Amino acid sequence: MSRIIIVGAGVGGLCLAQGLARAGIAFEVLEADAGPWIRGQGYRLRIDAMGQQALRDCLPTSSFALFQASCAVSGSGRFVDAQLRPLRERRPDSWRENAVEGEPDGDMSADLQVLRDILSHGLAPQIRWGCRAASCEREGDGIAVHCEDGRVFRGDLAVAADGLRSALRRQWLPQAEPESIGALNIYGKVPLADAGALEPVMLAGPTVAFADGCTLVVEPMRFRAGMAELADRHAPGCRLSEPGDYLYWALFGRTERLGGPLGPDGDEEGLRQRLQAVCRDWHPSLSSLLARSAPASILGREARMAAGVPVWRAGKLTALGDAIHAMSPAGGVGANTALADAAMLARCLAEDGVGQAVMRYEADMRKRAEQALASTRAGTERLLRLA
Template sequence: MQNLHVSIIGAGLGGLCLAQGLARAGIDVDVYERDARTDSRVQGYRLRIDATGQAALAHCLPPALNTLFLQSCSAHDHPGPMLDARLQALPQRAAGTWQLDDGAVPDRSAHRQTLREILLSGLETRVHFDRKVVGLDAAGLHLDGLPMRTDTLVVAADGVHSVLRRQHLPQAQPEDTGTVTIFGVAPADCLARNDLPADLQAGAGVVFGPGYALVLDAMQLPALPPLARQCAAGPLSDIPSYQYWAVIGERAAVLGTDAVWRDIDAAPHDAQAGQRWQRAAERLLAPVHPALAAMVAASDPAGIALKTVYSAPALPRWTQPGLTFLGDAVHAMSPAGGLGANTALADAQSLATLLAQTRQGLPPGQALQRYEADLRQRGDAAVRQSALAAARIMGR
C-alpha cells in the first residue's frame, strides 16, 4: 500500500516520535499541534528516558538524530540517596520502576524541550502549529482554519485532555488522583556547600515527607548548538545546566490551605500562579532543610508550574474507523514511576513498525488491530505500575 496518509494530533514527544518513524518508513504524515510554538507553556524539564524509551527513539529517529539525543543528555546521571524528612536513609521507599543500579541500559536524564527539538528536526514542513482539532466524523477530520481532511488515519496523541478521546471514547476519561506535582528549576550547584548529605549536595536524590516526595536531579548539560551542527540537525536551544526539582504528593499535603484550588489545569499559567506554587513548595520544604527551601526560592516563578495527576481506567475499545490513540490521551498515569513518556515513545515505535508493514501488504485494519492489542496490554500495565509506585513513594 503506497498511499497511506497519517494525521497525528499533538506534537508532544510521542506524536513526534511516531512522525519520525513514519517518515523513515516513507509514509506520508502531518502533525497538527494546538500550541502556537514549542515553548507556548511550561510543560516540564528533566525526563528520565529508560531502556524502553531509548529503544523507541533508536528505532524511530535517523541514526544521527539518535546520536544527538544521547549526547544531549545530562552528564550527571546518578540517582542519589533515598532519604526521609529528617534526611536519614530510607531506600525501601523507592518505586519499583526506578533504575537504581548499574543496569545494562542505564536511564538517561534528558531535557524535555531539547528532546522535542530533536524530534522536530527534519519534520519542519510536516508539523503545523496553532491548529486545533475540532472533531472527527464519517466525513473526515475537522481542523480549525483548515479544509476538512479525508482519507487519512488519525492518531490522537493530544494528551490527557484529548479532544478526540472525549468525542469518541468518553468512558476512558482519566480520573483526578487527588495528587499534584509542583516542578521548577534552580541555578546549578545551588545545593552545594552546605550541611546537606554529600550526595544531596551534588543535586540528586529523593526526600520522602508525609504524603509527598521531593525529586532532585542535577542536570549538567553540554553545549547544544555545536552538537546540532555536527549532526546536521535543526537548531537547538542552548540550555544552561540547572538543578531540577519536583514535589509530587497528595493535594492537601503539598498545597496546604491552597488545597481547595480545584480547577488547576484551567487556570492561566503566569508569574502570579508560579509564585503561589513556589510559596507552597517553600512552606513544605523549609522544615526539612533551609537549603531546600532556598533552592525553591532561587527558582524563577515564571518557570514553576503545578499539574494535576490523572490516572486512566482500563482501556476500552472504540468503534470510530480510521482513528487510534497514543500516549496520555488513553493511558495517563502518575509520574511517580517515570513511565509516562517512555510508554508514549513505545506506543510510537509499535505503531510506526506496524504501519510500515502496510507498505509490504499488511492491511491497515490488521495493523491497527495489532497495535491496539499491544497498546492495551502495555498501557494498562504501565498505569497499574505507576499507581503502585505513587502509593509506595507516598507511604500508602
C-alpha cells in the same frame, strides 16, 4: 498510498512522525502550540530502555546519537528524609538507576524541550503549528479532522496523540476521561549557577526525599556541552534549545497536604506560597532550592490517571500516549509508554495496510498500557501511603 494525520506534537506524536518518515509513509502533524519554542518550561524526562529502543527504531541514526549525547550526565540515586538523613530501606524495588557512561542499560535523563527539538528535526514541512484539532468524522473510506480555526485535514487514519486533555478522546470515548487521584505534582527548575550552597551529594545524582507526607525528587541536569556544539557534532542543522545546566525538582503529594486544589493556570505566586508552607522546616538545601526557583519555572498539575484502556471497534481513529492511557507522573513511564506506542504503530503501518496495522497496534498497546497503568497505580499508592 496511505496518509496519516497525527494530532499532537508531543513526544509520542513526534516519535510516530519520525517512524513514518523513516518508512516513507505520508503524514501531517497538527499541533496546538503556536511554534516549537513556545513553552519556557522544559522538565526532565527519564527515558528507560523501552523508550530508548523506540527512539532508536524511529529516529535517523544521527538524531539518535544526538539524543544520547544531549542527555544529562548523572550518578546513582539516594533516598533521604526531610533533613537529608539516609533512608536506605526506602529505595523502591522499581527504582531504575541512570545509565553510566559506556553501560547502556540504565535510564537516560533528557530535557523535554531538547528531546522535542530532536524529534521535530527534519519534519518542518509536515508540522502544522498553531492548529488545534476540535473533532473528527468518518468521510467515505477515510477520516477528516476539523481544527478550531476551520481548517480540515483528511487522511486514511487519524492518531490522537494530543495528551491528557485530548479533544479527540473526549469526542470519541467520553467515558475514558482520566480521573483525579487526589494528588498534586508541583515541579520546577533552578539554573545550577543560581542554586546557592547545596549539600555536594545533591549534585552527584538524583535525591529522593520522603518528607512529611510528600516526595521530592531533585536531579542535577548537567550536560556534556552546549546544545549547539552537540548538534554540530552529531546532527548538523538540528536546532536545539539551550537549557543550560540546572537542578530539576518535582514535589508529589496528596492535594490537601500540598495546600488544597490548584488555582487557575499561571498562579505562580500561589504555587510559591504552597511550597514555602510545605518545606518550611526541611533541610536548608531543600527549602532554599525550592525558594530559589524562578516563579515562571514552577508549574502545578493535578495528577490524573486513566482507569484502564477502553475497548472500541478498530477503525479510522486510534490513539497513543497520554491521550488514551494517562498516568500519574509519579510512575515515570508515561513518556516511555507513549514512545513505545509510537514505534509500534509506525512498525505496524510499515508492514501492513491501515486496517490490519491498527488492529495489531491496538492489541499491543492495550497490553503495554495496562501493565504500565497497574505498576504506576501500585507505585503511586505506595508513595502516597508511605511518604
